[in-house]
Amino acid sequence: MTKYFVLKVRSVTLHPAVIAWSVFFVLFWAAMWVYVFGSDITRYSAMPWYQEAVAAYVATAFGSLGVVAMGSAAITLTQGVLRGSAATRFLTRFSRLGPGRLLVEDLAASTLSLVIIALIEIVATIALAWQRYKVLVEPRNPLLLAALLVAMGVFFYELALVSGYIALNTASRHTRSILTSLTLITSFIPYTMLFTSHGNLAGYLFPPIGLQALIVGAVSGKTPPATGIINWFQTSFIKGEKYTPIDPRLATATTLLWLITLALLVAELARRTKAVHPAELA
Amino acid sequence: MVIILRGASIGYRGEAVLREVSAELGGRVLLLGPNGAGKTTLMRGVAGIADIYSGEALVDGVNVVSARGRAGLLGANLPEIYELLYLDAYHALELYMDLLGGDLGYALSKLRALGLGQDLLRRRKPWELSAGQLKAFTTVAALATGARNILLDEPFEQLDPAHKARLLSMIASSEADTVVVATHETWLLSRLGDWSTYLVFDGRLWGPVRARDLAGSGIVPGRASDALLVVESKGLTMSLVRGRGEPVTRLLSLDRVYELLLSGGEVAS
Numbered sequence: 001m002t003k004y005f006v007l008k009v010r011s012v013t014l015h016p017a018v019i020a021w022s023v024f025f026v027l028f029w030a031a032m033w034v035y036v037f038g039s040d041i042t043r044y045s046a047m048p049w050y051q052e053a054v055a056a057y058v059a060t061a062f063g064s065l066g067v068v069a070m071g072s073a074a075i076t077l078t079q080g081v082l083r084g085s086a087a088t089r090f091l092t093r094f095s096r097l098g099p100g101r102l103l104v105e106d107l108a109a110s111t112l113s114l115v116i117i118a119l120i121e122i123v124a125t126i127a128l129a130w131q132r133y134k135v136l137v138e139p140r141n142p143l144l145l146a147a148l149l150v151a152m153g154v155f156f157y158e159l160a161l162v163s164g165y166i167a168l169n170t171a172s173r174h175t176r177s178i179l180t181s182l183t184l185i186t187s188f189i190p191y192t193m194l195f196t197s198h199g200n201l202a203g204y205l206f207p208p209i210g211l212q213a214l215i216v217g218a219v220s221g222k223t224p225p226a227t228g229i230i231n232w233f234q235t236s237f238i239k240g241e242k243y244t245p246i247d248p249r250l251a252t253a254t255t256l257l258w259l260i261t262l263a264l265l266v267a268e269l270a271r272r273t274k275a276v277h278p279a280e281l282a
Numbered sequence: 283m284v285i286i287l288r289g290a291s292i293g294y295r296g297e298a299v300l301r302e303v304s305a306e307l308g309g310r311v312l313l314l315g316p317n318g319a320g321k322t323t324l325m326r327g328v329a330g331i332a333d334i335y336s337g338e339a340l341v342d343g344v345n346v347v348s349a350r351g352r353a354g355l356l357g358a359n360l361p362e363i364y365e366l367l368y369l370d371a372y373h374a375l376e377l378y379m380d381l382l383g384g385d386l387g388y389a390l391s392k393l394r395a396l397g398l399g400q401d402l403l404r405r406r407k408p409w410e411l412s413a414g415q416l417k418a419f420t421t422v423a424a425l426a427t428g429a430r431n432i433l434l435d436e437p438f439e440q441l442d443p444a445h446k447a448r449l450l451s452m453i454a455s456s457e458a459d460t461v462v463v464a465t466h467e468t469w470l471l472s473r474l475g476d477w478s479t480y481l482v483f484d485g486r487l488w489g490p491v492r493a494r495d496l497a498g499s500g501i502v503p504g505r506a507s508d509a510l511l512v513v514e515s516k517g518l519t520m521s522l523v524r525g526r527g528e529p530v531t532r533l534l535s536l537d538r539v540y541e542l543l544l545s546g547g548e549v550a551s
Binding site for chain 1: 294326331346350352353355356357358363364368369373376377378380382
C-alpha cells in the first residue's frame with residue numbers, strides 16, 4: 001500500500017464530518033430501527049421463521065442506512081475534488097502521482113473508505129439487533145455482500161467526482177452547494193423506496209435501489225423486490241404472499257452500465273476541468 | 283537547467299493576466315513587482331495550475347502542459363498545492379515528501395528552526411496555520427523536495443524579522459539548479475545582490491538586472507537616457523537609474539511605485 005492510499009483512507013474515515021454524520025448520526029437511526037420501529041418483532045419470537053425475519057429486517061435496516069452512510073461520507077470526496085483541484089493539477093505533473101496512478105489509488109482508497117463506513121454501520125446494527133432480539137444475524141452470502149458494498153462504494157465515488165467536477169465549473173454558489181450534497185441526496189432515494197412500491201424497474205434504472213435490495217437478499221437469503229421492501233417484509237416474508245423479486249442479473253448488468261458510464265464521464269470532466277483556487281470557492 | 287517562457291499568455295477563466303511573456307529564468311532569480319502585477323500567476327502557470335493561452339512554459343525542456351509524473355523537476359510553495367487531502371500538517375508533509383521525492387527529516391528540522399514543531403504540525407491542518415506559519419511550511423516543503431527547480435511565491439510575507447533571516451539563509455543555501463523568488467519587498471535586493479532580477483508590472487516582465495544594481499538605483503518618471511531599465515505600466519513610464527531618483531529600497535514595497543509616479547516623483551516616507 002502506498003502512502004497516498006493509506007493517507008487517503010485516513011483523511012476520509014477520520015474526517016470529523018464523516019464521524020459525526022456518517023457514523024454516529026446513522027448509528028442513531030440504526031438504534032431507532034431496532035429499538036423503536038422494530039420493537040414489536042420480539043412478539044414473534046416463538047414463530048419458526050423468527051430468526052429469518054430478524055435477519056431480513058436487520059438487513060433492510062443496515063442495507064438502507066449503509067447506503068445513506070456511504071452517500072454522506074462521499075460528500076467529503078466531492079469536497080476533495082473542489083479543494084484539491086490545484087493540488088491535483090500540480091501533483092499529476094510534478095510528482096510520482098501521475099494521472100493513471102492517481103486514478104487507481106484514489107478509486108481504491110475512496111471505495112475502501114466508503115466500505116469501511118458501511119461496515120461500521122453493518123457491524124453496529126448486527127450488535128444492536130443481537131442485544132434486542134437475541135439473534136446473531138450472519139450474512140448468508142458474505143462474499144456477495146462484500147461485492148455489493150464495493151459496487152455501491154464505486155458508484156458513490158464516481159458520483160462524487162462527477163458532482164465535484166461539475167461544481168468546479170459552475171459559478172453559482174447555490175448550484176455548487178446542492179452538487180456538493182448530491183451523493184447524500186441520492187442516498188436517500190433508496191431509503192424512501194423501502195416504504196413505497198414502484199415495481200422492480202426502479203432497481204434496474206438506479207443502482208442504489210437495486211443494490212440495496214440485493215444486499216437484503218445476500219444477508220437474508222431471500223431476494224426481495226427492488227421497492228416496497230418493508231411491505232414485502234410484512235406480507236410476503238412473514239405471511240408468505242407471492243411477489244416478484246428483483247432480477248439480480250439484470251440489476252448487476254444495469255449497475256455495471258452505470259459504473260462504466262460514470263467512469264467515462266469522470267475521465268472526460270477531469271480532462272476538461274481547470275484548477276480553481278480554494279479561496280475562489282468560498 | 284532553466285525555466286523558459288516563450289510568448290506565454292497566462293491567466294484564469296479565459297482572461298490573461300500575463301501577456302506574451304518571454305524570459306529565461308535560470309540560477310537564482312528574483313521577480314520583483316507590486317501586488318497584482320502577475321508574479322503569482324506566472325508561478326501558477328509554470329506549476330501547471332493557471333492556464334496558458336498562447337506560447338509555452340518549459341521546465342528543463344519539459345512543456346508544463348504535457349508534463350506528467352515528473353517528480354524532482356519542480357517544487358513550489360503555492361499553498362493551494364498542499365490541499366490535496368484533509369490531513370494535519372505533519373501527515374500532509376509526509377505525503378508530499380513521499381510523492382515529490384523529498385526529505386521529511388530535513389523538512390522537519392527546518393520547520394522546527396522556524397518555530398513549527400511536530401506537535402503543532404500534528405494538531406493543525408495546513409490551512410489552520412497562521413499566514414506566516416503557512417508560508418514557512420510551504421516554503422520549507424518546496425525546498426525539501428530536492429527538486430531541480432523551485433518556485434517561491436512571497437516566502438517572507440508575514441514572517442517576523444528573525445524567521446525571515448532564517449528562511450533567507452535556507453533559501454540561499456538551496457542546492458536546486460534554479461530558485462525563483464517572487465516578492466514585492468525591496469529589502470531583499472541588498473541581501474541577494476548576485477541574484478538576477480526581473481521587474482514585473484501589469485502582466486509584463488522587464489529585465490534582467492543584478493539585484494545589487496537595482497538596490498543602488500532610483501526611480502524617476504519618464505524615459506531617462508542612462509536608465510538601467512525603462513518600465514511602462516498603466517500608461518506611466520519610469521526609469522531606473524543609478525545614483526538619483528527615489529531609491530528603490532526606500533519604497534520598501536513596490537506597491538508604492540504607482541503612488542510615486544502619479545505624484546511626479548515625490549513619495550511620502
